[in-house]
Every structure is written in C-alpha cells, then in structure tokens.
Amino acid sequence: xxxxxxxxxxxxxxxxxxxxxxxxxxxxxxxxxxxxxxxxxxxxxxxxxxxxxxxxxxxxxxxxxxxxxxxxxxxxxxxxxxxxxxxxxxxxxxxxxxxxxxxxxxxxxxxxxxxxxxxxxxxxxxxxxxxxxxxxxxxxxxxxxxxxxxxxxxxxxxxxxxxxxxxxxxxxxxxxxxxxxxxxxxxxxxxxxxxxxxxxxxxxxxxxxxxxxxxxxxxxxxxxxxxxxxxxxxxxxxxxxxxxxxxxxxxxxxxxxxxxxxxxxxxxxxxxxxxxxxxxxxxxxxxxxxxxxxxxxxxxxxxxxxxxxxxxxxxxxxxxxxxxxxxxxxxxxxxxxxxxxxxxxxxxxxxxxxxxxxxxxxxxxxxxxxxxxxxxxxxxxxxxxxxxxxxxxxxxxxxxxxxxxxxxxxxxxxxxxxxxxxxxxxxxxxxxxxxxxxxxxxxxxxxxxxxxxxxxxxxxxxxxxxxxxxxxxxxxxxxxxxxxxxxxxxxxxxxxxxxxxxxxxxxx
Amino acid sequence: xxxxxxxxxxxxxxxxxxxxxxxxxxxxxxxxxxxxxxxxxxxxxxxxxxxxxxxxxxxxxxxxxxxxxxxxxxxxxxxxxxxxxxxxxxxxxxxxxxxxxxxxxxxxxxxxxxxxxxxxxxxxxxxxxxxxxxxxxxxxxxxxxxxxxxxxxxxxxxxxxxxxxxxxxxxxxxxxxxxxxxxxxxxxxxxxxxxxxxxxxxxxxxxxxxxxxxxxxxxxxxxxxxxxxxxxxxxxxxxxxxxxxxxxxxxxxxxxxxxxxxxxxxxxxxxxxxxxxxxxxxxxxxxxxxxxxxxxxxxxxxxxxxxxxxxxxxxxxxxxxxxxxxxxxxxxxxxxxxxxxxxxxx
Numbered sequence: 001x002x003x004x005x006x007x008x009x010x011x012x013x014x015x016x017x018x019x020x021x022x023x024x025x026x027x028x029x030x031x032x033x034x035x036x037x038x039x040x041x042x043x044x045x046x047x048x049x050x051x052x053x054x055x056x057x058x059x060x061x062x063x064x065x066x067x068x069x070x071x072x073x074x075x076x077x078x079x080x081x082x083x084x085x086x087x088x089x090x091x092x093x094x095x096x097x098x099x100x101x102x103x104x105x106x107x108x109x110x111x112x113x114x115x116x117x118x119x120x121x122x123x124x125x126x127x128x129x130x131x132x133x134x135x136x137x138x139x140x141x142x143x144x145x146x147x148x149x150x151x152x153x154x155x156x157x158x159x160x161x162x163x164x165x166x167x168x169x170x171x172x173x174x175x176x177x178x179x180x181x182x183x184x185x186x187x188x189x190x191x192x193x194x195x196x197x198x199x200x201x202x203x204x205x206x207x208x209x210x211x212x213x214x215x216x217x218x219x220x221x222x223x224x225x226x227x228x229x230x231x232x233x234x235x236x237x238x239x240x241x242x243x244x245x246x247x248x249x250x251x252x253x254x255x256x257x258x259x260x261x262x263x264x265x266x267x268x269x270x271x272x273x274x275x276x277x278x279x280x281x282x283x284x285x286x287x288x289x290x291x292x293x294x295x296x297x298x299x300x301x302x303x304x305x306x307x308x309x310x311x312x313x314x315x316x317x318x319x320x321x322x323x324x325x326x327x328x329x330x331x332x333x334x335x336x337x338x339x340x341x342x343x344x345x346x347x348x349x350x351x352x353x354x355x356x357x358x359x360x361x362x363x364x365x366x367x368x369x370x371x372x373x374x375x376x377x378x379x380x381x382x383x384x385x386x387x388x389x390x391x392x393x394x395x396x397x398x399x400x401x402x403x404x405x406x407x408x409x410x411x412x413x414x415x416x417x418x419x420x421x422x423x424x425x426x427x428x429x430x431x432x433x434x435x436x437x438x439x440x441x442x443x444x445x446x447x448x449x450x451x452x453x454x455x456x457x458x459x460x461x462x463x464x465x466x467x468x469x470x471x472x473x474x475x476x477x478x479x480x481x482x483x484x485x486x487x488x489x490x491x492x493x494x495x496x497x498x499x500x501x502x503x504x505x506x507x508x
Numbered sequence: 509x510x511x512x513x514x515x516x517x518x519x520x521x522x523x524x525x526x527x528x529x530x531x532x533x534x535x536x537x538x539x540x541x542x543x544x545x546x547x548x549x550x551x552x553x554x555x556x557x558x559x560x561x562x563x564x565x566x567x568x569x570x571x572x573x574x575x576x577x578x579x580x581x582x583x584x585x586x587x588x589x590x591x592x593x594x595x596x597x598x599x600x601x602x603x604x605x606x607x608x609x610x611x612x613x614x615x616x617x618x619x620x621x622x623x624x625x626x627x628x629x630x631x632x633x634x635x636x637x638x639x640x641x642x643x644x645x646x647x648x649x650x651x652x653x654x655x656x657x658x659x660x661x662x663x664x665x666x667x668x669x670x671x672x673x674x675x676x677x678x679x680x681x682x683x684x685x686x687x688x689x690x691x692x693x694x695x696x697x698x699x700x701x702x703x704x705x706x707x708x709x710x711x712x713x714x715x716x717x718x719x720x721x722x723x724x725x726x727x728x729x730x731x732x733x734x735x736x737x738x739x740x741x742x743x744x745x746x747x748x749x750x751x752x753x754x755x756x757x758x759x760x761x762x763x764x765x766x767x768x769x770x771x772x773x774x775x776x777x778x779x780x781x782x783x784x785x786x787x788x789x790x791x792x793x794x795x796x797x798x799x800x801x802x803x804x805x806x807x808x809x810x811x812x813x814x815x816x817x818x819x820x821x822x823x824x825x826x827x828x829x830x831x832x833x834x835x836x837x838x839x840x841x842x843x844x845x846x847x848x849x850x851x852x853x854x
Contacts, residue, residue: 331723336726350724354717360714364710364714364727368728369726
C-alpha cells in the first residue's frame with residue numbers, strides 16, 4: 001500500500017498561553033482518505049492542536065500546509081474556506097430550526113435576494129443521502145435523537161466541501177448501535193478521500209475505526225503510529241507518560257493492608273446498576289471501613305458511576321441496595337438522607353457556592369438536610385465550622401471569608417468539610433485532589449485513609465493512578481463507560497497491572 | 509487612617525443609594541424650606557417625610573417579595589395584577605356586604621383577598637419551580653390575565669365603597685403614625701426575621717448563586733422557590749388592600765399599574781443583582797424611598813407628573829452606574845492606590 005498523499009502538514013507548531021506552553025514544536029500529518037486518531041489525557045494539547053488547525057488560535061511558530069499551500073489562518077472562516085470542517089463535542093446546532101436550515105446555515109440557497117427554500121431542502125436532502133440518512137429535511141431538529149443530530153452536524157460540516165473533517169469526541173453521547181452507524185459513515189467518507197481527524201477517549205473505538213494514531217502529552221508530540229502496530233498497553237503508558245519500568249519503580253509505596261472482610265454485609269450494593277448512553281450496568285459492593293478506588297482514563301465512566309450512586313443522575317437499569325434493602329433514590333437529597341455524600345469533580349460548578357462564606361458553605365449540607373425552617377443553632381454551627389476549619393486546616397481560618405476567594409485546595413477542603421459534617425456512611429469523592437497543590441493533596445489523601453480507618457466507606461476517584469493505588473483496598477477499573485475489572489489491592493498489585501487492565505479492558 | 513475609613517464608607521453597598529436619597533431630600537429642602545418639618549395634629553404626625561413613608565408602603569411590600577424572588581434568579585411581573593385583583597376582591601366583597609362598617613366584615617374581606625393572592629403566588633411558584641418555565645414568561649401569564657380577572661370581579665366597573673375600618677388600612681393612623689407605614693414596617697420586620705433567623709435567607713442565596721451545586725448539596729430548591737413566589741403574591745395582596753383603601757375604590761385597570769417595574773427598579777437600586785444571589789432587604793427599603801421621594805419631588809417642583817418616568821430613569825441610571833463594577837474600578841483608579849489588606853496564611 002503506497003502512502004496516500006498528504007493533505008495537512010503541521011510542522012513545529014508552538015502555542016504559548018500566559019504561563020503555559022500549550023504546544024511545543026508539535027508535528028502532525030494528515031493524509032487523504034485516512035482516519036487519524038488524536039490521543040492524550042486532559043491538558044495534553046489535543047484541543048489546542050485542533051484549534052490551531054481550524055484557525056481559532058494563531059500559532060506562535062511553525063507552519064501549516066494544507067493541500068500543498070502554506071496557510072496562516074486568520075479565523076475559523078479562513079480554515080473552512082481551505083476545506084477544513086469541524087464538528088465539536090457539544091452539538092453546535094439550533095434545536096428549534098429544521099434539519100435543512102441547520103445543514104445549510106450560512107450557505108442558504110438564494111434567489112432574487114430571498115431564500116429559495118425548495119432548493120435549500122433539495123440540497124440538504126442530497127447531503128443527508130450522502131450519509132445514508134433518511135430523514136425529512138423539513139422536520140425540526142429537536143424531534144431527532146442525539147445521534148441523528150450528531151450526524152446532521154457532520155452533514156453541516158460537509159456543506160463546505162470538506163477535505164478535512166475534524167470530529168471532536170463525536171461518540172461521547174452515543175450508544176453502541178449509534179456508534180456503529182457513525183463509524184459506517186466515517187468509513188464511507190474515507191472511501192471518498194476525506195481525511196478524518198478523530199478525537200475520542202474510547203480506546204476500543206479508536207482501535208476499531210482509526211488507521212493511524214498520534215499521541216500528545218503535556219503539549220509535546222509523543223509519537224505517531226499505525227494503529228495495528230501499536231499495542232494498547234503501549235498507547236496507555238504513552239498517554240499517561242510512564243514507561244513500564246518507571247511504573248514498576250513507583251510501585252511498593254502503597255504500604256497499607258486491605259481491610260479484613262469478616263463476612264460483614266456491604267452497606268451499599270449496586271446490582272446491574274446503569275443508565276443508557278452513560279454507563280453500562282455494573283455490580284459493585286461497598287463495605288464499611290474500605291476505600292474503593294475507581295481507575296480509568298478520562299471519559300471512561302468514573303464520574304458517571306459516582307453520579308449514579310448519589311442519584312445526581314437517574315439510573316434506568318438495575319437497582320441499589322442499602323443495608324440489605326432495595327432503595328429508589330429520587331434525588332441527591334434522598335441519597336443524603338441515606339447518609340451518602342458526593343463531592344463533584346467540578347468544584348466551581350457543582351461544589352462551592354462562591355458568594356457565600358466559608359462557614360455558610362460548610363454548614364450548607366447539614367442545613368439543607370434539616371430544611372430551612374430548622375436553622376442550626378448558632379452555637380452548634382460555629383462549633384461545626386470551627387471544628388472542620390481546624391481539622392482540615394482550612395486557610396484563611398476566618399469563617400466569614402467569601403469562599404470564592406480561597407485557593408483551590410482550600411475550597412476542596414471546605415467541600416470535604418461540608419460533607420463530613422453530614423456524617424456520611426458512604427463518601428464518594430470525585431477527583432478530590434485535582435488542581436490543588438502538593439501539600440493539600442497529601443492532607444486530603446491522609447484524611448481519606450483516616451476516614452476509612454474510622455469506619456467510613458469511601459469511593460475514591462482520581463485520574464492519578466498512583467494515588468488510587470496508594471489509598472484503595474480494592475480497585476475498580478473503568479473503560480469505555482463500562483466496569484471492566486475489579487481487583488483486590490495488595491502488595492502484588494502494581495501500577496503496571498492497573499495500566500494493563502485499563503489497556504486490555506480486563507480481558508488480559 | 510481616617511481617610512481609610514472614609515473610603516470604606518464610600519465602598520459600602522448602600523453608600524450611593526443613600527447618597528442619592530439624601531441629595532433628593534436636600535434639593536427639596538432648598539426649594540421648600542419646610543420640607544423636613546413634621547407637625548403634630550390631633551395626635552397624628554403630618555409632613556412631607558410622613559407622606560413619603562406612607563406612599564412608599566405599598567411599594568415596599570411589593571418589593572420585599574420581589575427581592576426574594578430576584579435573589580433566586582427569578583422575577584415576578586405579575587405583582588401589579590395581583591395588587592389589582594386583591595383590591596377588586598376586597599372592595600367587591602365590601603360593596604355587597606350588608607354591613608361594610610363592621611370590623612369583622614372588613615377582616616373577612618381582607619382575608620379572602622389575601623387568600624386569593626396566596627393562591628396566585630402559589631400558581632406562579634408552580635409554573636417556575638415544578639414546570640420549570642422561565643420566570644419572566646411564567647409570571648407574564650398572570651400579569652396579562654390578572655387584570656382580566658380583576659375586571660371580572662368588579663364587572664368592569666370602578667367599585668366605590670364606604671367602610672371606615674377599611675379606610676384605616678390606607679389612610680388611617682395608629683399610634684400617631686399612618687397605619688400603612690406600620691403594616692409595611694411589620695411585614696418588613698417579619699421578612700427580615702424569617703430570612704435571617706431561619707436558614708431561609710441563606711438557602712435562597714445558595715439557590716440563586718449556584719442552583720446546580722445547591723441541588724447536589726441537598727437543598728430543596730423547588731420548595732424554596734415556591735415559597736418566595738407565594739410570599740411575593742401575599743405581599744402584593746396586602747399592597748392591593750392598601751392602594752384600594754387609599755382611594756376607597758377598586759380600579760381594575762389602574763391599581764398597581766407598573767408597580768412591578770418600580771419594584772424591580774427599587775430592588776436593583778438597593779444593590780440586589782438581577783442575576784440572583786446575595787440580597788439586601790435594607791437596600792430594597794432605600795430603593796423604595798428614593799423612588800417615592802423622586803415622585804414627590806416632581807410634584808413639588810411643579811413638573812407635570814407625566815414627565816416623572818423620565819426623572820426616575822435618570823436617577824436609576826445614575827445610581828446603577830455608580831454601583832457598576834467597571835465604573836467603581838475607574839473611580840478607584842483615579843484615587844491614590846491604597847494598601848491591599850494581605851490575607852495572612854498563618
């Protein structure tokens with residue numbers, strides 16, 4: 001097979017934001033008629049690279065050659081004119097317009113200065129047919145499923161006669177069948193000679209559909225490989241940046257003994273618990289005095305699992321058993337009443353109430369549980385606040401400080417305090433150490449270990465595998481929105497084992 | 509050090525609204541030297557200041573509800589219509605009652621008017637908190653339909669009534685002070701107490717600042733939102749009784765007309781953000797006084813009342829601009845930089 005002609009060549013691309021080198025000297029090549037996967041963890045530079053290619057960001061240095069001509073795109077419109085179309089992760093369409101209007105937006109057929117609706121629908125129908133999508137172009141977009149909307153977004157990208165199609169996480173909200181539909185379309189576009197840049201966190205999908213993989217990490221190019229020639233394990237270790245030897249070297253620092261399972265009944269039990277399009281049904285037993293770590297790459301279903309347990313999202317399959325009785329939790333409040341606590345990974349959006357004080361944020365959970373009419377007595381509230389500010393070493397120590405003014409680590413501690421004050425039996429922590437400094441991180445880890453020792457059941461989610469390994473008694477491996485494995489964490493388990501499980505999907 | 513304190517004063521939330529109020533009062537005093545005089549006649553207090561207090565009473569009531577609603581990121585456009593309905597119901601009941609001068613009859617009239625206002629507020633709350641309709645649309649329904657309901661109640665007539673006890677609500681005196689002022693004061697005290705002594709105020713702010721985080725923290729935002737709309741309905745109902753008592757008639761078309769806009773203005777002048785969150789009841793109070801003083805000023809200066817909206821607009825723009833962060837920072841830049849208090853990480 002001779003190498004197909006190159007359509008996009010990016011050479012030595014560097015982009016710097018204040019204080020951050022987002023991309024450093026990255027090379028990237030896209031060939032005609034190939035599906036090229038771009039892989040990397042959060043902050044690796046995937047979206048920066050895409051935005052450089054689509055003209056959203058101006059590059060600081062380097063060169064972009066599209067179809068033999070060097071370009072310096074002044075904006076997205078210029079990139080589109082050069083034949084580069086993008087479909088972003090969140091469907092960027094107008095719900096309340098028709099399918100045809102959405103596809104042709106900005107490229108409407110005109111006649112005598114007004115829009116020629118009939119011609120517009122005819123052309124839209126043509127684009128839909130190209131993707132073998134048989135829907136009425138005159139129907140409202142909102143009447144169609146998310147999957148169809150995603151395909152309409154791709155249609156829209158084709159209107160400009162795209163030579164390069166960028167799909168940023170197109171499968172994140174699709175179910176298995178819909179993904180196959182999308183892949184069929186991607187393959188037929190590939191046959192037509194379109195170059196497709198595919199970004200996804202789903203490893204299996206990448207292996208299924210892509211021809212070539214480029215891996216980024218921390219703004220650097222790690223490698224470019226033909227998909228069949230790159231073992232999954234190598235891909236994962238390249239993404240997270242630990243060679244297998246280094247992974248082994250880090251191991252052995254766990255230093256704790258798993259809790260004795262004395263035949264005690266689990267306090268919480270998820271049985272075939274799941275939600276369509278979010279996470280496949282899973283089983284999970286949670287015991288008092290035990291830390292269960294959830295490991296997996298970004299988008300593997302870690303957060304979704306936690307949200308389901310806390311009833312922040314509603315499960316549509318299976319059931320949850322608490323203390324031996326099946327319960328139906330209607331909302332987070334109901335979960336709280338059953339002594340479950342959940343600290344979201346999105347600290348600012350789903351955690352702190354930024355304009356309230358530290359003290360108010362800490363007592364919010366307890367107060368919400370009591371209802372508005374039964375205010376916590378002033379002295380009791382002060383006592384709670386003082387206790388947790390001291391115990392968690394929250395700074396500044398003044399409870400009247402606006403919580404929005406605190407550092408990330410201290411905000412995280414305030415959230416921990418809020419949940420600990422509700423005296424939960426099951427504490428679910430989603431990325432409690434993300435974006436906080438090393439000292440605070442160690443304190444949070446220490447606290448988690450202490451809480452479990454004191455008898456709490458803790459679910460600990462983190463992108464940092466070392467952290468999961470160090471703290472957990474058991475580790476649940478997530479991949480592609482599925483629980484793929486569960487292992488007991490003892491001296492024999494090392495980082496490479498976990499990485500291998502993530503890479504192999506538990507089939508090793 | 510003194511300079512620093514003065515700066516702190518200028519930076520206080522209520523500085524500019526209060527300054528505007530004082531400026532208006534001073535302007536009036538210059539024009540009419542007896543403006544600030546308060547005289548005692550038959551044991552009752554009279555004077556321009558008392559008039560301002562009394563005339564702002566209905567507005568204060570409407571605003572108290574509006575403040576709470578706005579703090580939850582909502583808005584209630586229907587309060588003017590509720591004012592009309594409440595007045596219409598009370599007056600119609602009294603007009604057809606055999607003995608409108610009996611205190612019992614008046615209490616019943618007020619009771620059913622307030623009960624209906626509560627129902628209307630609960631309706632708004634249902635649309636917003638249960639059905640999830642945008643507040644501006646949800647309350648627009650009652651804003652337009654409400655005047656029609658009031659017309660139905662009064663059969664399209666201006667219902668004139670004669671009832672001494674009812675007249676007291678709007679223009680009578682208790683303990684030497686206008687009854688309306690005492691009623692508004694009492695409601696203000698109740699709202700201030702309930703919001704700050706229970707956890708309602710904090711939870712309202714929490715829902716307004718970050719609804720998503722509040723939900724995950726277990727806050728029952730639905731019932732909180734429901735409560736504030738219900739309260740806004742009842743308070744508008746009390747205002748409706750006052751206004752109809754003042755003219756001893758129910759005017760379905762004009763009672764409480766545009767009062768929702770005045771209330772929203774007053775809330776904004778008082779420093780509560782339309783984006784929701786932190787609210788200030790005292791700020792709202794000052795806002796009401798500013799608007800009422802302005803109306804009176806226009807009358808005293810002999811300007812045709814039809815022009816009043818223009819003056820209101822000017823004052824509102826001035827106060828809002830002075831409170832805007834961008835203007836504040838520009839003003840601050842001109843002054844010499846002052847040492848920023850450093851947060852000590854002990």
